[in-house]
Amino acid sequence: MSTVQRTIRFTLNGEAVAADVPTHWNVVELLQNRFGLFGARESCGQGLCGCCTVLVNGNAVSGCLYLAAFVHGAEVTTIEHGAAGRELDAVQQAFIEAGAFQCGFCTPGFVLMTRQLLDEKPDPTEDDIRHYLSGNLCRCAAYPEIVAAVKLAAQKRRAGQGR
Ligand code: FES
Ligand code: FES
Structure with a gap:
């Protein structure tokens, strides 16, 4: 059975990005497999532990439950935001x-x-x-x-x- 894919465009840590993603992927899979960002990690996989937290339009969501396709058009912030050589917040x-x-x-x-x-x-x-x-x-x-x-x-x- 072939995987259904969708192209999504969104803002990731301040940069406009696009990615082709299987429609069943969650945000953790999107960040890890398409952008090499591993700060949000899946632990419980059930929305119970918060290890997979990312901000979507400024609101914390569980990346393990949030479908990647839903961030189309959104602003996503991960723990890596601002990490490249800048001071800690x-x-x-x-x-x-x-x-x-x-x-x-x-x-x-x-x-x-x-x-x-x-x-x-x-x-x-x-x-x-x-x-x-x-x-x-x-x-x-x-x-x-x-x-x-x-x-x-x-x-x-x-x-x-x-x-
Ligand atoms: S992995 Fe535990 S809430 Fe997402
Ligand atoms: S789980 Fe080890 S510091 Fe919180």
């Missing part, structure tokens, strides 16, 4: 300073979700942080440090230290 810097990871497998998802949180709530309460990050799981259980990192990132942003 406030959220990435805060995660490092707070030691908010061990193996790092979950970290891209947490960073992207934190960006969305701080875009919507620049001064989040602890409840806000726990609510926004409730869809992201860390098997190393670095949760206390992650919450501390989000608070630190919020402070850095409010102080104008990176986006």
